[in-house]
Amino acid sequence: MTKQRLVILGGGESGIGTALLGNAKGYEVFVSDNQKIKEKYKQVLIHNEIEWEDEKHSENKILNANIVMKSPGIPDNVPLVKQIRKQGITVVSEIEFASKFTKACIVGITGSNGKTTTATLTHHILKQELNVGLAGNIGDSFAKQVLEDDFENYVLEISSFQLDDIVDFKPEIAIITNITPDHLDRYNHQFKNYVASKFRIAMNQTKSDYLIYDADDKVITNYLMNHPVQSTLLPFSLRRTIENGAYLDNDKIKITIDNNQIIMPTTNLTLEGKHNIKNAMAASTVAHLLKIRKQTIRESLENFQGVEHRLEHVLKINKVQYINDSKATNVNATYFALESMDAPTVWIVGGVDKGNNYEELFQFVNEKVKAIICLGVDNEKLINTFGRMVDVIIETQFVSEAVKIAYKLAEAGDNVLLSPACASFDLFENYEDRGRQFKNAVRNL
Template identity: 50%
Template sequence: MKRKYITILGGGESGVGAALLANKNNLKVFVSDSGIIKNKYKKILIKNDILFEENGHTENFIINESIKIIKSPGIYKNNYLINRINLMKIPIISELDFCMKYIKEYNYLIGITGSNGKTTTSSILYNILKKNKCNVGLAGNIGFSFSRKILEKKNIYVLEISSFQLDDSYKFHANIAILLNITNDHLDRYENNIEKYMISKFRLTNNQTKKDIFIYNYDDPMIRIGLKKFFLNIKSNFIPFSAKRKLKFGFYIEKNIICYQDKNNKIHKIFNVKYIYGLYNIYNIIAIIIVSKLLNINNNVLNSVLSNLNSIEHRLEKINYIINGVNFINDSKATNVSSTFFALEKIKGPIIWIVGGKDKGNNYKELVPIVKKKVKAIICLGIDNIKIINMFKNIVHIILETKSMKKAVYISYSLSKPGYNILLSPSCSSFDLFDNYIKKGNEFKKEVKYLFYNRKNEKNKYFY
């Protein structure tokens, strides 16, 4: 029997995007999802006459009819179905690799990865390029899939890329690769071995040539370890950046000024970061400026965007509703310990901390000093909170558990005083109670708004 289908495992954004790209190129497509496909994606599949199934995989059809498999990055490599597919020697590729076959006539493909800051960096860089009137698309782990943006035929693609996407990619080629940092994250996926996670991040440099650029954070110790390991394998031109030391070549900070020392030892003063708060933000800005200079972006455009930075939704997003002097801050995108540390460090004043979700091999030890200093109560919002409770039970006197965002918000408010900050910063993925960090953050904002307009009638409503 002759196989004829491109089978896509996963009916989310990347899977449906790949289905549209395959369909556009006259390939027979079958989308299979183990869960329920969202209505917005089902409508797209139906509109384009793409065959699909949900709530389970028809394994025999997939095994017998598939020419190749495009796998969602969220599916584990040791999944039972993946093992069967491998046993039958059916090729499995990533959406990123699939895209490389069909991307035509573009100037730059900019890949951005890191444990923290990739969404912020990608979004700001995209806004700069757009304001500079570049034909640019933002995709990957943010917004639309790479496949969908290819259908729009952009000249420049800014891609936020996760380690999961890189794990399955062998042909992906970034003209400009940016590695922001490597901290403990997703270690449950990497056998609790940060070196395996580091190897995944460095895959972004695979397939780069002497014509390409690799931009990296010199201050990050794991990146420096990776450079020693992969130095001979990376063919691209290195551009390091630092906020802590002057570099003989690269970008660095001196007296609040981003400077660039070129290979002729000439120093160029670029941008004043005096009003940029936080080391992570400074690193993001340096990476953005490097790319902007490489692409000859107009200085007025660059200064205009960087001087008026808006916060990214779900990243330290201050909610407009202040109740009796209590602030609410949505940091639902903080899905690892390092991101939460940054949030706790930045916020001034006492904090009620809403934390929890699906643990990713987290080590909360580095949070202990700052939690001891600032956090007045911890609300665990998750199914399994034992690790968080054990770490902080001797540090914070009040630790409560709930599986309801409504209760988490109200309990936090009931424990707060004027001047307190209620911070949602999970340190974990959201997949135990929510589909993703966006739904979690939106639910938090919805409950804060509800509390703002209805607090007079609440009176212990949620304690049952």
Template identity: 50%
Template sequence: MKRIVILGAGESGAGAAVLAQKEGFDVFVSDMSLIKDKYKKLMDDHNIEWEEGHHTEEKILNADEIIKSPGIPKEAPIIQKLIKQGTHIISEIEFAGRYTKSKMVCITGSNGKTTTTSLIYHIFKEAGYDVGLAGNIGKSLALQVAEEPHEYYIIELSSFQLDNMYNFHANIAILLNITPDHLDRYDNKFENYADAKMRIIQNQTQEDSFIYWNDDPVIKKELEKFEIKSIACPFSEIKEKGAIGYIEDGMYKLEYPVPFNMEQEELSLTGKHNIYNSLAAGLATNIAGIKKEIIKKSLGNFPGVEHRLEKVCDVAGVHYVNDSKATNVDACWYALESMKTPTILIIGGKDKGNDYSQIFDLVKKKCKGIVYLGADNKKLHDNFDNLGIPTRDTHSMADCVKACYEMAKPGDTVLLSPCCASFDLFKNMEDRGEQFKSLVRSL
């Protein structure tokens, strides 16, 4: 009996454990952190052995194969030992893909992944398709394959997941953009991160489709390195050579595989970045054969994604917006670009090697104040203090919201768009967004 050890017992790890046991493996799960009760129960219900708070090396190093949580860096001591002895390490998505013949629609990119993935899933559901949501959002793909299989899966993929995928096959692959992010996990080399994103097209055939943003200079450069076997489906903000999805004269247009158009104003998502997300989603669902009237209706009634430019409420004439999912500089750029009123920007957290210079012009144009929110705000001070904009220094969400309330005037917008990861002060970006919303609503 082959032995599979799973490192990390979150959504992906616990789900992989259930599938591995179903497929007849000797399974062991180990997590250096404490495991949530719901995942303990899931594993206990399936009689799967697990441990938390430490790694027992003799139970790990004898594995035939390792399924690694995407959150564990390759520099972790146990991973280094496994690499040194030549143990094969894969992701949960790679493992789950071995046991299903379902159609896979896979989405990656530095920004817009969650919105685009959620929109595609929304359209599939509206069309009545048998579809599951997986990857960075939704339930574990492995658990769904084991216990509630679907005909289609819509999967949001991070670069970390792609790093440990080798034979997995995306029927429709979507690459939204590539901008600097997570460079601390890629030896601070942007090209390493970009190469990881391109792994989404590996194993594609001429029967598959590759949807990508035609205007992204990094994608263009990366495409020169690869032989694209699948059908290229580029989209662009405007009609240009090669683009089969674009905006023209206020109309949203798709040329492939079935001509489709609708008024841009009818799209439920607004802002330049959401044009790209809507074009990618429209192409994917058009390729999947969903009827035009369903695509049009769904693009018009999609409610949006929590923590992504989420309208919280108005307090004393001030509009509060939660964009906690903006964990890199480029995401913050898009958020600022969409602001129509004087803005108080909340920025800060665990820096990932950020270059803030790309938002200086927008900050000077859009912002009347900046509130720093982090355990260590020195880099923020070094970058933004000299822009001539009032700043406040805070180290908790309560102090942050209080500072924003004091700085903002009626007609202003307070925008939480941090540019950074949340792990210095919060459990995760959801916790950061929830604390923000709760404190704002109690003002």
């Protein structure tokens, strides 16, 4: 029998993981990357005798594939991808490919914001009592973990780009945290395409699977009304009583599944802000479904340390709190950050604008923001939008300078918040790089 040929486009974390898994499962594997493959990944390919190329795509080695695994970073409208599809070659994401080789119970988490926190928190609770891996958009690739660890359960953080290339993938438990406009450049600037993409997480689910979602999110509830899913629905809400699912009653989270109710106090949650109560509800609902003890859930919620670059308290200097929210790459994420500020705030914002509409931030900027520091190559839109709302608005292209300016502007009791509402690619490698530079600058004050 001839070997199936697996071609992998993109030699990053997901690509290398898929190459290793495919190689172990008897595929003839070829990895092709248009950019330079990182040295550490190259070494893995060489060590495992997997054929690869970088800084080019050789069509003669790609178009003879039986199956192509495409990195989520590569858009569908690239000529090479169009050609692959035109030839009838199946294109899948790493999530789709790896799920074929595990019988594990999968918890899949998507949404515009909150998915990393919800995934990390869910994993933090489950790992107290279950054998569970954390993968997807986070940590070691899912494919690599399926090959090396084969956990009995996985919590996967899944982006819309990864969902675009699933075929049969089906999580037993799916979560949609929220849906707000993001990445529209990849969806023909049509919000409805992006929404449909998120809902692919439930497309293969049946009645015995669960969809946990924010019932306060009109985009989600409207979509469900017009496009019913097969899944058993478990909504969560801060505003109304939920019979099957989770809701907030005074300061208590109440979760009911099949008449079995658990109650969690929110007074000792380590995570601040209303949006984090929602993340806690989603994670606790998963834990309750998977029969984790109530005591364990409560303790885990109270000792969870949060996610790096997400409302991360860096240092307090001269009674000023410096907060790193570099992961806020869209307006909705920054909305949550500003909403949770409880003191006058010097706000550092800017980067690559993805067609942002800043209107929903106006109320918080008027109430809480005393000065704005624009950190980007092109800050014109920010200055036009917020220039009249604050007394001080300053531009810079250096994090170290932004932090020094903030240090001069902030007084005892104030916050300095980096929450860019934009992508980071104009001045930084990625949002992690931006967040680390911010933290280093604060520590060097």
